[in-house]
Amino acid sequence: MWGRKKRNNKKKDTHQYSNDELPKRDVSIHEVRQAIQRFTSHLPNGVELQTIINEDNTINYELLSPYLDATPNETYYMSKETYEVFDEKDKQLAFDLDHIQQAIDRYMKQTNELPIIDGDPYNKVNYFKLERLGLISYRPEFTFYITDEEYLITYEAPSSKKG
Structure with a gap:
């Protein structure tokens, strides 16, 4: 998600304040x-x-x-798994993304399949499949979807069906 491109502009890379002096x-x-x-x-x-x-x-x-x-x-x-940033009111999303992403990764290692609702064109995460293998300790309030990009999860519903 975060690019690692080097900047070619001539801006100073050093900062003039120590952390204690920063406003x-x-x-x-x-x-x-x-x-x-x-x-x-x-x-x-x-x-x-x-x-x-x-x-x-x-x-x-x-x-x-x-x-x-x-x-x-x-x-x-x-989120330690997806590197998305959230403010105080949405902090639970950071915890839930990590919790479910880790469970999905373990599920896939154990079963060689995605823990999605059977037949769902949006790859909606099936919490029951994760629970059945003891991979999650709670169900988040949010619905998550598995993306095609490295099987990362997102809370944003896909806008159109696959196919």
Whole structure:
């Protein structure tokens, strides 16, 4: 989802403040996403984006703040599996995406098939199939769909039928 393209522009890659000196301010989710893209473009080979995600799915501002030139007042959350960013009101989505994505990956290793509702053209995740193998401890409130791209899940329903 996040590209690893190197920037060719001549903007300074160094930031003039230490994290302690950075101002605290309101930061939009859009600004956070842009800062994550800049952070990603500076990651050394072999270092994954997941390093920016704390254990509780909050974003590590110690690592990200230099790319925002500020420390956000808000708390943002990120899925460790899909790298999507959410604000406080949608934080449960980050947890649910991780929970279900991990279960789907284990299900596919065990069965060599997708845990989808039989005959569903949208690849809707079948929670019953995951429960039957003991792969999930709860059913999320959200409906998830499995994409064709690396079998990642999304909460956005596909707009048209396959075929």
